Amino acid sequence: MITIKYFKQITFVYAIFISLFHFYINIWGGLSDIWFNSAHFALLASLGFLTYEASKNENKVSILNIIFAVLSLCTFVYMVLFEESLYAVAGGQMRLSDIIVASMTIILAIEMVRKTTGYIIPFIIIFCISYILFLGQYFDGVFAFAGMTDERFLYRMFYTNEGLFGPIATISATYVFMFILFAAFLLKSGAGDFIVDVSNAIAGKYTGGTGHVAVVSSALMGTISGSAVANTVSTGSITIPMMKKAGFKGEFAAAVEAASSTGGQIMPPIMGAGAFIMAQMTGISFATIVTVSILPAILYFASIAFYINIHAKENNIKGEKSGVKVLPILREGFHFIIPLSTLVGLLIYGFSPTYSAGIAIITIIFSSYLTKTKRMGIKEVLEALALGAQNMIITGVLLVAVGIIVGVINISGIGITFSQLIMEWSNNSLLIAIVLVAIASLILGMGLPVTASYVVLSVLSAPALVGLMLTPEMAALVNAGIQLPEVAMYLLTAHLIVFWLSQDSNLTPPVCLAAFAAAAIAKTPPMKTGLVSWKVGKGMYIIPLLFAFTPLINGTWIERIEIFGFALFGIMAFSIVMEGYWDKKLSVLDRIIFAIAAIFLLTPDSVFSWESYVPMINTSHLLGFIIFAVMMTYHKLSLKEEKIKDVQLS
Numbered sequence: 139m140i141t142i143k144y145f146k147q148i149t150f151v152y153a154i155f156i157s158l159f160h161f162y163i164n165i166w167g168g169l170s171d172i173w174f175n176s177a178h179f180a181l182l183a184s185l186g187f188l189t190y191e192a193s194k195n196e197n198k199v200s201i202l203n204i205i206f207a208v209l210s211l212c213t214f215v216y217m218v219l220f221e222e223s224l225y226a227v228a229g230g231q232m233r234l235s236d237i238i239v240a241s242m243t244i245i246l247a248i249e250m251v252r253k254t255t256g257y258i259i260p261f262i263i264i265f266c267i268s269y270i271l272f273l274g275q276y277f278d279g280v281f282a283f284a285g286m287t288d289e290r291f292l293y294r295m296f297y298t299n300e301g302l303f304g305p306i307a308t309i310s311a312t313y314v315f316m317f318i319l320f321a322a323f324l325l326k327s328g329a330g331d332f333i334v335d336v337s338n339a340i341a342g343k344y345t346g347g348t349g350h351v352a353v354v355s356s357a358l359m360g361t362i363s364g365s366a367v368a369n370t371v372s373t374g375s376i377t378i379p380m381m382k383k384a385g386f387k388g389e390f391a392a393a394v395e396a397a398s399s400t401g402g403q404i405m406p407p408i409m410g411a412g413a414f415i416m417a418q419m420t421g422i423s424f425a426t427i428v429t430v431s432i433l434p435a436i437l438y439f440a441s442i443a444f445y446i447n448i449h450a451k452e453n454n455i456k457g458e459k460s461g462v463k464v465l466p467i468l469r470e471g472f473h474f475i476i477p478l479s480t481l482v483g484l485l486i487y488g489f490s491p492t493y494s495a496g497i498a499i500i501t502i503i504f505s506s507y508l509t510k511t512k513r514m515g516i517k518e519v520l521e522a523l524a525l526g527a528q529n530m531i532i533t534g535v536l537l538v539a540v541g542i543i544v545g546v547i548n549i550s551g552i553g554i555t556f557s558q559l560i561m562e563w564s565n566n567s568l569l570i571a572i573v574l575v576a577i578a579s580l581i582l583g584m585g586l587p588v589t590a591s592y593v594v595l596s597v598l599s600a601p602a603l604v605g606l607m608l609t610p611e612m613a614a615l616v617n618a619g620i621q622l623p624e625v626a627m628y629l630l631t632a633h634l635i636v637f638w639l640s641q642d643s644n645l646t647p648p649v650c651l652a653a654f655a656a657a658a659i660a661k662t663p664p665m666k667t668g669l670v671s672w673k674v675g676k677g678m679y680i681i682p683l684l685f686a687f688t689p690l691i692n693g694t695w696i697e698r699i700e701i702f703g704f705a706l707f708g709i710m711a712f713s714i715v716m717e718g719y720w721d722k723k724l725s726v727l728d729r730i731i732f733a734i735a736a737i738f739l740l741t742p743d744s745v746f747s748w749e750s751y752v753p754m755i756n757t758s759h760l761l762g763f764i765i766f767a768v769m770m771t772y773h774k775l776s777l778k779e780e781k782i783k784d785v786q787l788s
Contacts, residue, residue, distance in 0.1 A: 149188050153527035154520055156181045160315050160527075161499070164492040173218060175303035175538070178311035179243075180214035182534040183207075183250045185527060190253045206246060213243045232289045240296035247302065247539040254532045259590075263539060266546040267291075280555045294549065301545040302538055305418060306593060310537035313414035314589075316495035318533065319526035323502045324477070326522040328512045332471035349386060349394050349446035349455075352377035356398030357405050357439050366588070366644045366652040369399035370659075378659045385455040390674075392656035392667045397442050397675035400644040400652050403588065404637070405435045407482045412592065412637050414491050419596060422630050425486050430630065430691050433702045434638075434681050440706055441677030444713035452719045473505040473512070533589065540590045547597050557602035568606045568686055572635060575599045576679065579639040580646055592640040596633055603632035607686070627692035634691060635682040645675040673716060677709060680740065688742050696754055704759040708739030711766050720770075721777045731769055738762025 159181065163169055169177065184207040216239045232240075244267075252260045265273075271291060274283025295301030336354075355373045374395040381391035403412055406428040413431070417424045449455075477498045484494035506514040514522070547553045564571035575595065582591045605613065607628045644652035647668040657667035684690045684705060689697040715733045718724050724732070739762035743750050748757045 145188060149185060150524050152185055152188070153524040156185060156527040157319055157523040160311065161319065161496060164312055164316055165496045171308055172221070172297075172299070172303050173214075175307035175311055176214045176217040178307060178315070178534060179247070179302065179538045180210050180212075182527070182531050183210035183246055186250050186254060186531040186535055189528065189531060206249065209242060210246050210250075213239060213246070232293055236296075237289065237292055240292040243296060243302060244292075244542065247535065247542070250535045251539045255536065259536070259539070263542050266543050270546045270550055274550065280559070281552065283550045283552075286549075295542060295545060300548060302541045304541050304545065306541045306544055307538045309415050309418050310534050312492045313418070313495075314533060314537065315526075315530055316492045316499075317408060317414070318530050319523075320477075320481070320495045320499050320502075322526035322529060323499050323514075323519075323522040324474070326518050326525065327474070327502055327506050327514055328471075329474045332467070332474050335467045336471070349381055349384075349391070349450065350443060352381060352391075352395050353398045353439055353442050353446065356395065356402055357435075366396075366400040366403055366641070367655050369402050370396055370652045370655045373399065374656050374659050378656060382660065385453055386449065387453075388660040388662040389657075389667050389670045390449055392660035392662055393653065393670035393674045394442060394446060395659075396645060396650070396652040396656040396667070396671045398439070399656075400641050400675060400678070401435070401438050401442070403641055404431065404438060406431050407478075407485070412589070415589065415593065416630075416633050416637060417491075419593075420626075420629050420633055422626060424491060427630065427634075428485075430698075431634070433698055434634075434685070434690065437681050437684075437702065437705055437709060438677040441680070441709045441713060442674055444710045445674050445717065448713060448717045448719055451721065452717070470509065471512070473508040476505040476508075477501040536590055537593075540593060543594055544597055547594070553597050554601070556598040557605070560599055560602040561605060564602075564606070566606065568603070569683075571599075571603060571606055572639075572682065572686060575603070575636060576639045576642070579636070580643060582640075582643070588640045588643060591643060592637050595640060596636045600629070600632040600636055603635060603686075604628050607631065624692070631685050631691045635685050638678055638682045638685075642675070642678050645671040645678065647672065676712070676716065680709065680712065681705075684740065687745070700754055700756070700759070704739045704756070704763060707763055707766050708736050711736035711739060711762075721773050722780075728769070728773075731765065735762045735765040735769065739766065 160178070163174055187203045187207040187210065190203075216235075220235070248260045248263055251263070270283065270286060271288065272285055274281070275285050277283065296303070299305060352373065355377060356369055374392075378391050378395050381394065382388055386394075403409060406413075409428065409431060413424055413427045416422070416427055480501045481494050481498035484497060485491060489497075503514050503519060506512050560571050560574055563574060578599065579591060579595055582595060604625070608625070612622060612624065644650055645668070647653075647665055650668040650671060653668040653671040654664045656671070657664040660667065681690075684701060688701045690701045690705075691698075693701070711732045714720050714724070715729050715736060718729060738758045741758050741762075743756045743758050746758055750757050752760060
C-alpha cells in the first residue's frame with residue numbers, strides 16, 4: 139500500500155493536465171474523434187482509479203488501483219499505435235492483442251462505473267452485452283436476437299463509432315467537459331455566493347421569501363453546474379437552513395431545493411449538458427433548442443413558486459426585510475455577467491459550443507480583475523482546472539460506458555422494436571405513450587443519471603412519439619421519403635418530452651438523488667422528503683403534456699405566449715388543488731371547481747372538439763380563466779368579510 143498524501147498532490151497536477159488537454163484539443167483540435175474520445179476515457183478513468191480508493195484504509199491507495207489507472211492509459215496508447223486494425227480487421231479476424239485490449243477497455247469502463255455509481259448500471263451493461271452475444275437467442279417474439287460473434291462485437295464496440303468511442307463519447311469529451319470546466323471556473327471565482335446574494339435581494343422580501351430565494355438561486359446556478367445533485371448541495375447548504383429558520387418545515391424546505399435544483403437542468407441558456415446532447419442527436423441548432431425552452435422553464439419555476447406561496451400563506455411565513463439592495467450587489471459582482479453574456483452571445487452568433495465555452499472561461503479570468511475582492515490568481519485558476527476534471531470523472535466515464543448500451547440497442551434493432559411496442563401498447567394514443575415513457579424514464583432513472591437516461595430513452599422512444607404526433611397525411615409523405623420542415627420541430631418536441639421526463643428520477647421515490655441530498659442537509663427522512671419533492675416538482679410532468687398537445691414548442695410566438703399565459707394560471711390552480719389551501723382551507727367543492735379551471739386552462743380546444751370563437755385564444759382557456767377569476771374573487775371577498783366580522787366581534 140502507498141500513502142495517499144502524495145497521490146493527492148499527484149492527482150491534483152494530473153487533473154490540471156487533463157483539463158488543459160481537453161481545453162487545447164477542443165479549441166485548436168489536432169486529434170481524430172476516435173483518438174480524442176479514447177484519450178478522454180483513458181485520462182478520466184485513470185484519474186478516477188487514483189481518486190476513488192479501493193482500500194478500506196482511507197490513508198492508503200491500493201496497488202490494484204494504480205494498475206487499473208495504468209491499464210486505462212494503455213487503451214489510448216494502443217488505439218494510437220495500432221489504429222490500422224480499424225481498417226485491417228474490418229472484414230476479417232481481429233488479432234489477439236486487439237481482442238485483449240478491447241475486452242480490457244470494456245471491463246475497465248464497467249469497473250470504473252461500479253466504483254462511482256454502484257452496481258445497477260454495470261448490471262445493465264453486462265446484461266446488454268450478454269443479450270447481444272448469446273442471451274438474445276433465448277428470447278421469444280420481437281425481442282429474439284440470433285447473436286453475434288465475440289470478435290465482431292468487440293470490434294464494433296472498440297474500433298467503430300457504434301460503441302465506447304462513438305457520438306456519446308464525443309458529446310462527453312467536447313460539450314459536457316467544457317461546460318463542466320466553465321462551471322468550475324465560475325464557482326471558483328465566487329459566482330455561487332453572488333447568485334445567492336442576488337436571489338436574496340430580489341425574492342427575499344416576498345411572502346415565503348427564503349423559499350423563493352432557493353428557486354431563483356437554483357435556477358441560476360443550475361444553468362452552470364450541470365448536475366442537480368451538485369446544485370442541491372451547493373445552494374442547498376445555504377437556502378435550506380434559511381428556509382427552516384424562516385418557518386418552513388424541513389421536508390418542504392428540502393423538497394423546494396431539490397425541485398428547484400432539478401429545474402436548473404432545463405433552464406436556458408445552458409440547460410446543463412442537455413441542450414448540447416439534444417442538438418447533436420437531433421441535428422437541430424443549439425440556439426433553437428434554447429429559445430423554445432425559455433417559456434417552459436419559466437412555467438416550471440413558477441409552479442414551484444406557487445407551492446411556496448401557498449405553503450407560506452398556510453403557515454404565516456412572511457418575507458424578510460433585510461434592506462439589502464440589488465444594485466450594490468450587481469455593482470460588486472457585475473463581472474460575473476460578462477462571461478455568461480459572452481457565452482450566450484457567441485452561441486447565438488453561431489460559434490460552436492466548445493469554442494464559446496473556451497472563450498467564456500478565459501473571460502472569467504480576465505473579468506475577475508475588474509473587482510478588488512474576487513480576482514482569480516494562479517492558485518484559483520489551477521484549482522478551477524483541477525475541479526473541472528475531478529467533477530467530470532463520473533459523468534465522463536459513465537457516458538462512454540453508456541455507449542455500449544446505445545450500441546447494443548442500435549445493433550440489435552431493439553430501439554425500433556421498442557418504438558413499435560410503444561405505438562402498439564398506446565393504441566395510437568399520444569397521452570398513453572407519454573405515460574409509458576414516463577414510467578420507463580422512472581425505471582431507468584433508478585440506475586442511470588438523468589443525462590444517460592435521456593440518451594438511452596430518446597433512442598428507444600423518441601421515434602415513436604414523433605410518429606404519433608404526425609398527421610396521417612404527413613406520415614404518408616415522410617414514408618415516401620419527402621422531407622418536411624415540420625417534422626424537425628416534432629422531433630425536437632419528442633426529445634424535449636423525453637428530456638424533461640428523464641429529470642423526474644431526481645425527485646421521484648424510491649431512488650431520488652437530489653431529494654436525498656437535500657434531505658441530508660435538512661436532516662429529514664429521505665423517503666418522506668422524496669414524496670414531498672415529487673409533489674412540488676409536478677410541473678416536470680404537466681409541462682411535457684403541453685409540449686405534446688399545444689403549440690408551446692412548435693407554434694408561432696403568438697401561439698406560444700397565449701399557451702404560456704393561460705398555463706401560468708392553470709398551474710397555479712393545479713397547485714391550489716394539490717395543497718387544498720389558498721387564503722383559507724378549501725372545501726371539497728372549492729377544490730373541484732379549481733380543478734375544472736386548471737383542466738380548461740391547460741387543455742386546448744381540440745381535446746373537447748370546441749371551435750375557438752375568439753381570435754388567437756382557445757375557448758377552453760378563456761372559460762378556465764373566467765372560472766379561476768371568479769373563484770379567486772369569491773375567496774378574496776369572503777376573506778374580507780371574515781376579517782370584518784372578526785373586528786366587529788373583538
